[in-house]
Amino acid sequence: MTVARLFLRSRRAGWAAFYLATLAALTAVLHLALSRGEEDHLASPDGSPSALVLVFVPLAAALVIGVGAYGPFGEVERTASRSLSPLRFGHLAVLVLWAAATLSLLALSWDGGNLVFMRNLAGFTGMALIASSLTGARLSWAPPFAYGVMAYWVGMAAAEPKLWAWPMRPADDGWSIAIAACLLLLGVSVAALGAARDSAGELE
Numbered sequence: 001m002t003v004a005r006l007f008l009r010s011r012r013a014g015w016a017a018f019y020l021a022t023l024a025a026l027t028a029v030l031h032l033a034l035s036r037g038e039e040d041h042l043a044s045p046d047g048s049p050s051a052l053v054l055v056f057v058p059l060a061a062a063l064v065i066g067v068g069a070y071g072p073f074g075e076v077e078r079t080a081s082r083s084l085s086p087l088r089f090g091h092l093a094v095l096v097l098w099a100a101a102t103l104s105l106l107a108l109s110w111d112g113g114n115l116v117f118m119r120n121l122a123g124f125t126g127m128a129l130i131a132s133s134l135t136g137a138r139l140s141w142a143p144p145f146a147y148g149v150m151a152y153w154v155g156m157a158a159a160e161p162k163l164w165a166w167p168m169r170p171a172d173d174g175w176s177i178a179i180a181a182c183l184l185l186l187g188v189s190v191a192a193l194g195a196a197r198d199s200a201g202e203l204e
Contacts, residue, residue, distance in 0.1 A: 013091060016068040017098050020061055024102035027057055028109045047111035051156060054113060055167050057106070058120035059148040061099045066128025066140035068095060069191050089192040096125055115171040119180045123166065124148065126183030129191040
């Protein structure tokens with residue numbers, strides 16, 4: 001338990017959990033405040049979350065998790081005699097579950113949208129974790145953010161978004177759910193097997 005506690009403290013897991021909860025709370029408060037006026041850009045006419053919320057709120061949560069995968073002892077962790085993969089997996093699993101819980105509570109502010117929240121959280125988190133091993137944890141936000149903006153922009157302009165723009169597809173679209181699940185599985189596996197680099201140029 002001591003090792004696990006020190007591991008979580010080294011990655012500031014408490015702060016990450018706080019940021020995730022704050023993100024959901026601020027979004028809910030903003031929605032409730034806007035819903036009292038004539039225009040609520042966070043909600044669709046049917047009362048469900050708008051595409052803006054369904055894409056960028058899970059994206060923001062995923063970026064917190066991706067940046068939080070950074071370990072301050074990268075070289076030491078990768079050469080340690082005892083594998084830290086179980087601790088890395090546990091750390092990421094707890095953050096993903098916590099983010100899912102906060103987004104589920106956020107979804108209560110709207111009529112529906114929870115499934116899309118979960119799908120997009122899973123996919124974007126996988127992308128952020130994969131990016132953390134390629135670009136470095138501090139820049140892991142850039143690839144999924146750029147992709148999220150592109151998917152949102154293209155999806156808003158199309159009657160039916162293409163498969164590659166899976167964050168904008170309907171909640172019951174099986175292919176988009178499969179893509180998000182595969183991204184999450186791959187991202188968690190990559191991050192659990194090796195500590196995320198601080199930067200892309202960090203030596204193995």
